[in-house]
Amino acid sequence: MKVKDSLFYPVHLGERISKLGGNVLLRSVQMVDMGTYVCIVNNSVGVEKIETALFVTAALSVRIQPTIQTIDVGKIAQMTCVITGYPVTSITWIKNGRIIVFNERLKVKSKETFEIDVFQREDRGMYQCVARNNQMTAQGTSEIKLGDAIPLLEETFPSQLVAPGRDVLLKCVISGNPSPQISWTLDDDPLPKKNNLVLADYVSIHGEVTSQVNITSIKPEDGGEYRCSGKNTVGKTEHTARLNISGPPYIRPLSNVSVVAGRTAHIRCRVSGHPVESVFWKRGGSVLPINHRQKVYSNGSLFILNAQESMDAGLYTCFAQSPSGQVAQRKMHVYVLNAPMISPFSFADNLKEGMRAGVTCLITQGDFPIKIEWLKDNKPIGSHLAISIRNIDEYTSNLVITSIAPRHNGNYTCIATNAAASVQYTARLLVKGKSTFNFLLRKGKHMMQYSM
Secondary structure, eight states, X not given: OEEETTEEEOOXXXXXXXXXXXXXXXXXXXXXXXXXXXXXXXOSSOEEEEEEEEOOOEEEEEEEESSEEEEOTTSOEEEEEEEEEEOOOEEEEEETTEEOOOOSSEEESSSSEEEESSOOGGGOEEEEEEEEXXXXXXXXXXXXXXXXXXXXXXXXXXXXXXXXXXXXXXEEEEEEESOOEEEEEETTEEOOOOTTEEEEEEEOTTSOEEEEEEEOSOOGGGOEEEEEEEEOSSOEEEEEEEEEEBEEEEEOOOOOEEEETTSOEEEEOOEEEXXXXXXXXXXXXXXXXXSTTEEXXXXXXXXXXXXXXXXXXXXXXXXXXXXXXXXXXEEEEEEEEOOOXXXXXXXXXXXXXXXXXXEEEEEEEOOSOOEEEEEETTEEOOGGGOOEEEEEETTEEEEEESSOOGGGOEEEEEEEEOSSOEEEEEEEEOOBOOOOOEEEEEETTEEEEEEO
């Protein structure tokens, strides 16, 4: 008899299990044979029974599915520990040689399945599933690689005040996958090429990119807002800090600014040196603002709203002053430009195949020089279309088709471009087929139909 759930069941004899006298012989033992067996002997005097337990063991074998996978940051990673053999008394999960401590993010979904919720950069590595019993230990291995990950700032530099003549190191460490490209700016412009400024980058074995700006014998003009930016195909990150150098005020060279009439001009006066008491602008000897369209901010920014050529074009000067009265200044010009304006045009109606067609693109206003070009269906006009384009003067261009055909159907765009802006106007050409006349002609007893 075999005991199961405290009940006795007869042992079914067959090819694998046979009875020899008072013995039971089991051949090719399987896991289902494990359990408690009871031998019962009875006669007219009474009943006697004895129990024996059969334990079945099989060599342990472990593998993890999948054996390798790539997971993006923020996604879910899952691994299954596939175990063969018996018995299994414990299962342990290990990452990079250390036992995993489970939490809300790292958890066992079932006895054999391990899950990482919201995958992080630090989760990449080698994982092991270790199965044990009293006699043996077996393990399987799997690797999780880092998929796409946006750049992340790992180490940055602080804002600081430095005495002139010292050496300064600015360091940015940015991780990400693919490895990010790091760029630097000083007051929103690329780092100047100077003998005392050296830029160096290197990549760690973990893919982190370290970028360093080394400034030797620093001067007041080396101060300003330094920004390191890391960018890859997934995203971008950046860090900005100000480096102040003790010394007199210094203003970086200012570029002339061109603004389209009616739009806003933003001019920034970039000042270094420390301390700086005030930064202000003048035009024509007057301190700005002189009207409601001009906005001046303490950081040196000047905004000119709804720019007008007659009132806003001209020479501007930025001043920076220290508490001791030391003053620096820079000049620049503001040019107010008029964007081109195209007079509306259209093709004639009821154009039929074989007829002539044309339009004129007339630029009614805008500062010179003005470049005029034509497109058909947003593409350059090819020579196979036999279309003639004639520029009459600096502001007039004619498009002429001497014999229109179905291939000329489409949208024709005139584009006018100057230093202020690029504008366009589009007209549609629709070519109708040749007219067909049908008529009947009697020939003898028959009516004949003709077309022309």
